Amino acid sequence: MHNKFIVNALFTIVMATTLIISGCTSAKLPDQTSTTSPTAAASATPAPAAKDATINLSINAEPNFNPWSPTGFVESEPVTELLFNGLTAWGTDYQPIPALATDWKPSEDGMTWTFNLRKDVKWSDGQPFTADDVVYTFNEIVLKKELGASNASNFVSIDKVVAVNPNQVQILLKQPWSSLPNYMAWFAKILPRHIFEGQDPWKLTSFNKEKPVGTGPYIMTKYSAGQSVEVERNPNYWGGSGQVSKVVFSIIPDVNTQIAQLMAGTLSMTVIEDPNLMEKLKSNKNLNVNEVLDNNYYWVALDQSQPRFQDVKVRQALLYAIDRESIITGVLKGYGKAATGPIAPLQEKYYNPDVKKYNYDPEKAKALLKEAGYTPGADGFLQKDGKVFEINMPAGQFGVLVQASTLVQQYWQKVGVKVNLQVIDWNAFIQKVIVNRSYDASLAWWRAPVDPDILAYNHSSAAGKGNNIPGYKNPALDKLLEDGRKAKTTDERIKIYKDLQLLTAEELPYLYLWNPSIAIATQKNITVPKTSFIVAEDHILEWKVSNK
Numbered sequence: 356m357h358n359k360f361i362v363n364a365l366f367t368i369v370m371a372t373t374l375i376i377s378g379c380t381s382a383k384l385p386d387q388t389s390t391t392s393p394t395a396a397a398s399a400t401p402a403p404a405a406k407d408a409t410i411n412l413s414i415n416a417e418p419n420f421n422p423w424s425p426t427g428f429v430e431s432e433p434v435t436e437l438l439f440n441g442l443t444a445w446g447t448d449y450q451p452i453p454a455l456a457t458d459w460k461p462s463e464d465g466m467t468w469t470f471n472l473r474k475d476v477k478w479s480d481g482q483p484f485t486a487d488d489v490v491y492t493f494n495e496i497v498l499k500k501e502l503g504a505s506n507a508s509n510f511v512s513i514d515k516v517v518a519v520n521p522n523q524v525q526i527l528l529k530q531p532w533s534s535l536p537n538y539m540a541w542f543a544k545i546l547p548r549h550i551f552e553g554q555d556p557w558k559l560t561s562f563n564k565e566k567p568v569g570t571g572p573y574i575m576t577k578y579s580a581g582q583s584v585e586v587e588r589n590p591n592y593w594g595g596s597g598q599v600s601k602v603v604f605s606i607i608p609d610v611n612t613q614i615a616q617l618m619a620g621t622l623s624m625t626v627i628e629d630p631n632l633m634e635k636l637k638s639n640k641n642l643n644v645n646e647v648l649d650n651n652y653y654w655v656a657l658d659q660s661q662p663r664f665q666d667v668k669v670r671q672a673l674l675y676a677i678d679r680e681s682i683i684t685g686v687l688k689g690y691g692k693a694a695t696g697p698i699a700p701l702q703e704k705y706y707n708p709d710v711k712k713y714n715y716d717p718e719k720a721k722a723l724l725k726e727a728g729y730t731p732g733a734d735g736f737l738q739k740d741g742k743v744f745e746i747n748m749p750a751g752q753f754g755v756l757v758q759a760s761t762l763v764q765q766y767w768q769k770v771g772v773k774v775n776l777q778v779i780d781w782n783a784f785i786q787k788v789i790v791n792r793s794y795d796a797s798l799a800w801w802r803a804p805v806d807p808d809i810l811a812y813n814h815s816s817a818a819g820k821g822n823n824i825p826g827y828k829n830p831a832l833d834k835l836l837e838d839g840r841k842a843k844t845t846d847e848r849i850k851i852y853k854d855l856q857l858l859t860a861e862e863l864p865y866l867y868l869w870n871p872s873i874a875i876a877t878q879k880n881i882t883v884p885k886t887s888f889i890v891a892e893d894h895i896l897e898w899k900v901s902n903k
Contacts, residue, residue, distance in 0.1 A: 406598070407598070407599075407600035407601070408598050408599050408600060408601075408900050409599075409600065409601040409602070409603065410599055410601070410602050410603070410623055410900075411602075411603040411604075411605055411621075411622070411623075412433060412602060412603065412604045412605070412623075413604065413605050413606075413607045413613050413622070413625075414430045414431075414433055414434065414584075414604050414605075414606055414607075415429070415430050415606075415607070415608050415753065415781065416430035416606065416608060416780075416781050416782050417430065417580065417581065417606060417782065418430050418431040418434050418435075418584060418604070418606075419431045419563055419564065420434065420435060420438065420562065420563055420564065420565075420567035420575065421435075421546070421556065421557070421559075421562060421563040421567070422435040422439055422505075422542065422544040422546075423492075423496055423497065423504040423505055423506070423507070423544070423546070423556065424504075424505060424556075424557060424563060425502075425503045425504060425505050425557070425789075425790055425820070426557075426782075426785065426786065426790060427505055429753075430781070430782075432542065433604065434575075434584055434586070434604055435544060435567075435569075436571075436893070437571050437572060437573040437586055437602060437895065438479075438567055438569035438571045438573060438574065438575060438586065439544035439545065439546075439567075439569040439570060439571045440454045440455045440476075440544065440545060440569070440570045440571050441454055441455065441539050441540055441541075441542075441543040441544050441545060442454060442455050442456040442459070442470050442472075442489065442536075442539045442543070442545070443456060443459070443536050443537075443539040443540040444540050444893040445540045445541075445893050447884045447894065449805045451536040451537050451539065451540045452540075453473075454540070454893075455472055455473055455476060455484065455489075455545060455570065456470040456471060456472055456473070456539075457471050457472070457473055458470075458471050459471070459536055461531075461533075461535075464531070465528070465531030465532070465533070465841070465843070466527065466528050466530075466531060467525050467526065467527055467528065468525070468526045468528070468532075468535055468536075469519070469523065469524075469525050469526075470489075470523070470524050470525075470526065471522065471523050472484075472485075472486060472489070472521075472522045472523060472524065473522075473593055474522050475593050476570055476593045477570070477591040477593075478547050478549075478568050478569065478570055478591070479568050479569055479570070479574040479589050479591055480547075480568045481591065482547065482549055484545075484547075484570055485518075485521040485522070486518035486519070486520065486521050486522065486523060486524045487518055487521075487548050488545050488546065488547055488548045489516060489518070489524045489545055490516045490517065490518050490524065490548075491546070491548035491551065491552065492544075492545050492546045492548075493510070493513065493515075493516040493526075494515055494516055495551075495552075496546065496551070496556050497510055497513075497543075498510065498513060498515065500819075500820065500821075501820075502556065502557070503790070503820035504556075505542075506541075506542050506543070506811070506822070507820075507821065508811040508812075508814075508816070508817035508820075508821030508822040508823065509538050509541065509542075509543070509810075509811040509822070510538065510543070510811075511529075511810070511811070511814065511816045511817060511821070512528050512529055512530055512532045512535075512810070512840060513526055513527070513528060513529070513532075514527045514528060514529045515527050530837060530840060530841055531840065531841045531843075532840045532841075533840065533841075533842065533843060534806050534808045534840065537806055537808075538808070540893075544569075545570065547568050547569075550562055550568055564578075565578065569589075570589075570591075570592075570593070571589060571592070572588065572589055572592045572594060572596070572597075572895060572896065573586035573587060573588060573589055573592075573602060574586060574587060574588075574589045581606060582605070582606055583603055583604060583605045583606060584603070584604040584606075585601065585602070585603050585604075586601070586602050586604075587600060587601045587602075588600050588601075594896065595896060596896065597895060597896030597897065597898060598898060598899065598900060599895055599896075599898055599900075608781075610627075610629065610632070610754075613625065614627075614632055614635065614636070617636070617642070617876065618635075618636070618639050618641075618642070620641060620878065622878075623877060623878050623881050624875070624876065624877040624878070624881065624883075625875075625876045626873060626874075626875055626876075627873070627874050627876070628687075628690070628754055628755065628871050628872075628873055628874075629754060629755060630686070630687050630688030630689070630690045631688065632874075633646070633688070633690060633874040634688065636874060636876045637874075639876075641878065641879060642876045642877065642878065642879065643876065643877050643878075643879055644874055644875070644876045645874070645875050645876075646690070646872050646873070646874050647872065647873050647874075647875060648699075648700070648701050648870075648872060648873075649699070649701070649870065649871050649872060649873045650699045650701045650702070650802065650805050651699070651800050651801055651802040651870070651871065652694045652696075652697060652699055652800060652801060652867060652868070652869070652870050653694065653759070653798065653799070653800040653867075653868040653869050653870075653871065654694075654798070654799065654800065654801065654865035654866055654867055654868055655673070655674075655677075655763065655796055655797065655798050655865065655866040655868065656788075656794075656796065656797050656798075656799070656824040656825040656865055656866075657669075657670060657673070657795070657796050657825055657866065658792070658794060658795055658796070658825060658826065659818075659825045659826040659827045659828070660826055661795065663739075663744070664795075664825075666727050667861075667862055667863065668723045668724070668726050668727040669723070669724065669727050670862075670863040670866065671713070671723055671863060672719075672720040672721075672722075672723035672724045672727070672770070673720070673767065673772070673796075673866060674713045674863060674866045674867075675713050675714075675715070675716045675717070675719045675720040675723065676715075676717055676720035676766050676767055676769070676770045676772075677715070677762075677763055677766050677767075677866070677868070678715040678762075678766055679693045679713075679715065679868055679869060680693060680714075680715065681715070681762075682759055682762055682868070682869065683869055685762075686755055686758050686759055686762065687755070687869070687871065690871060690872040690874075691869040691870060691871040691872055692869060692870050693868075693869055693870075694867035694868055694869050694870045695707075695708065695710050695712070695856070695860060695867060696710060696856040696859045696860050696867055697801070697809050697812065697813065697856075697859055697864075697865070697867070698807050698809065698852060698855075698856055699870045700870060701805065701870075702805060702806075702807055704845070704849055705807040705848070705849055705852045705853070706856075707852075707853040707856040707857065710856050710857055710859075710860035710861075711857075711860040711861050712860075717766075717769060717770050720770045721770050721771070724737060724744075724770065724771070724772075727739075728740075729744055729771070731771055735771065736771055736772070736773045737770075737771035737772060743773055744771065744772050744773065745772075745773040745774075745775065745795075746767065746772060746773065746774045746775070746795045746796050747775045747777065747794065747795045747796075748760060748763075748764065748774055748775065748776050748777065748794065748795060748796045748797060748798075749777045749778075749779055749784060749787050749788055749793075749794050749797055750776055750777065750778050750779070750784070750797075750798065751779060751780070751781050751783075751784030751785070751788070751799070752778060752779065752780050752781055752784070753781045753784070756798055756799065757778055759798055759868070760776060760798045761776060763798060764776045774796075788824070789824070792819075792824070792826070797824075798868070799824075801822075807839065807848065807852040807855075808836075808839055808840060809836070810836040810837070810839070810840060811823075812824075813827070813832060813836060813859070813864055814832075814833055814836050814837075815827075815828035815829070815830075815832075815833050816833075823864075824865075825864060825865060827862075827864035827865075829858075829862060829864070831858060832855070832858055832859070832862070832864065835851055835852075835854060835855040835858065836855070838851050839851045839852055839855065880900060880901045880902065881898075881899075881900055882898070882899040882900070882901075883897075883898050883899075884897060
């Protein structure tokens with residue numbers, strides 16, 4: 356998000372609101388092998404605000420104010436980022452900096468991390484923040500797999516959290532985890548024990564949908580369902596105050612409406628992936644538009660509970676059948692590159708370009724499907740054991756998802772696979788695919804910290820209600836993921852993660868589609884940290900706005 360002048364400015368999250376977007380392709384990437392932490396947060400002593408500023412931002416759907424809710428996604432995170440804190444936050448260079456914790460260090464064996472907490476923090480209702488809140492958040496919500504908390508699979512290496520005293524916690528691990536401080540900055544917000552204790556965390560409507568209580572720089576002051584969310588400065592905030600005194604999140608599902616308002620000057624910023632909109636915004640002389648390489652990747656998930664998708668020949672065939680270059684040139688207008696795996700080229704030292712490639716080859720796809728036992732039926736569709744190879748594919752109305760899913764449907768049908776495409780709204784898609792896992796195939800994307808630790812999205816322990824959406828399980832992949840977390844040196848990590856990419860390219864836990872480029876457009880009178888918008892939100896006290 357971004358700062359603002361007194362006039363309305365609106366940060367629009369048009370696409371992939373939660374993606375980590377590098378401010379430039381040469382940005383320093385985090386080295387997780389360090390065991391020391393910074394001594395002060397960049398935003399802890401902000402410069403005095405010249406004057407109060409109100410900004411209007413945009414979210415694409417109705418939010419949920421509980422940052423761990425399994426039904427909250429890109430529409431919720433811009434709001435919760437301002438209402439809550441984690442133990443750490445992202446620095447503008449993607450290194451973890453202090454937030455609710457002042458410093459941290461691992462034990463000699465790497466099995467315990469100790470975090471010292473700030474002593475001057477209060478919840479927005481005036482109650483003191485203590486170690487008990489951290490213990491409750493993790494032990495009673497995040498680590499209870501049956502609750503299915505959003506992003507909980509990021510933390511499967513944690514055994515439990517204990518309070519040493521009111522201002523210190525220890526995180527006990529199942530295995531060493533060198534990048535834990537980075538993941539604590541990645542949507543690991545702390546919840547108030549005094550509000551949630553004894554309650555079902557997903558049914559506490561008074562908090563989740565009405566009046567959340569947090570430790571962040573803002574508090575919610577008004578919520579009009581289906582219209583907007585307003586937040587204002589938190590008078591109890593431990594980190595001081597900046598120029599922005601009020602933020603209004605307008606709920607605007609239609610991208611064209613958002614763009615029209617941005618170009619009219621009433622919005623402050625947009626982060627987009629739609630190539631047609633990129634070109635349109637670049638022609639506007641009142642906007643600064645920068646194209647940046649992104650760390651996320653788009654994929655197709657195939658439900659691994661179905662035996663047909665457990666056959667690697669079928670997975671490989673379905674990827675060979677997709678003309679990704681045509682999608683990139685036609686749908687993305689060239690703003691992207693074919694993905695080779697779960698680690699993006701942005702992570703130069705960990706990225707492995709020398710892996711199995713899947714250039715468009717429908718004949719190869721047909722041959723692999725034949726080897727898997729599929730033959731054409733009378734209607735032209737493939738069948739096996741008397742059953743037509745038929746795929747039900749929900750497509751969420753968000754960004755280019757429907758357009759890309761439609762092309763995937765066409766490509767698969769060209770090689771004899773019958774595809775039933777079901778276009779549904781974004782919230783319904785989240786419920787159906789992410790929460791209920793009710794699909795055969797589905798196209799979406801992952802955004803991850805700028806770090807190669809992707810255990811949360813690929814480990815077998817994250818299948819089911821975790822972030823391993825297809826439910827792929829492979830002991831060899833699990834071991835590489837676990838070894839990556841245990842590694843203590845950068846050289847060790849590089850070898851492990853390059854080997855991991857060789858395996859994922861062969862096995863295809865996901866069908867890797869493309870790594871997108873992102874356009875970030877701002878009004879010319881707005882200055883924010885040159886980094887991703889989620890990181891920029893962590894630094895909202897540094898936002899600068901000049902009058903037009």
